[in-house]
Amino acid sequence: MRIRTVTYFATLEAADFDEGSASGSGVALAAKLDTVARGLAHVAGRLGAAGYEVQTLRVTFNSWTAWLPAALAALPGQPIDPADPLVLEPLAQLQEQLARTGLSFCSLGQCSAVEHIRLVPHLLALSSRFNCSVRLASAPSPAPANASASASASASACRVTAIAPGSTQGAAREVEAEARPALAAEREACVAAAEACLLVQRLCGDDGNFRFAGTCP
Helix, strand or coil, rough: CCEEEEEEECCHHHHHHCCCCCCCCCCHHHHHHHHHHHHHHHHHHHHHHCCEEEEEEEECCCCCHCHHHHHHHHCCCCCCCCCCCHHHHHHHHHHHHHHCCCEEEEEEECCHHHHHHHCCCHHHHCCCCEEEEEECCEEECCCCCCHHHHHHHHHEEEEEECCCCCCCCCCCEEEHHHEEEHHHCCCHHHHHHHHHHHHHHHHHHHHHCCCCCCCCC
């Protein structure tokens, strides 16, 4: 039996990127990644001994908006310059430590604010080891005026189209879902996410890989 991936969930803090300093949990970035690598190797070893093949080892961090200095320094709603040293230097440190410990798959966590979504392609372009998630929160909408309006709204469908960068024919993948007023996401965030997908394709080429997921209450 094959196991697609084993994922280690870890928490980063801005202080982890200060050379020689300790974070609130008492460890610096290098030591934290060493712990992650040892934990993953231990689990993979145990699974291998039990007859399972582990295909990939991954680490997932809390949202980069909670530990990337540029995000912490920016005012709410303020765009973040992708060339800011507070973006480039910490992620260069992270890339270096991931390479040193042999970790090839790393999630920078999720984000949801429009200004953060727009920075995602630039973060991913810094390393083929990085991936990231965008969370589109539901936005409440006014209740329909009557029952017929409600039925009409719940029966309508929305279509999300994304270009699959790995497709040799440049085909589009379409996902259709029932659109209910109470589950509508913020339009600006949706547009920013769609634009980010296209920019990832331009910046990362065939390394771009998009997945769409939805949750229901």
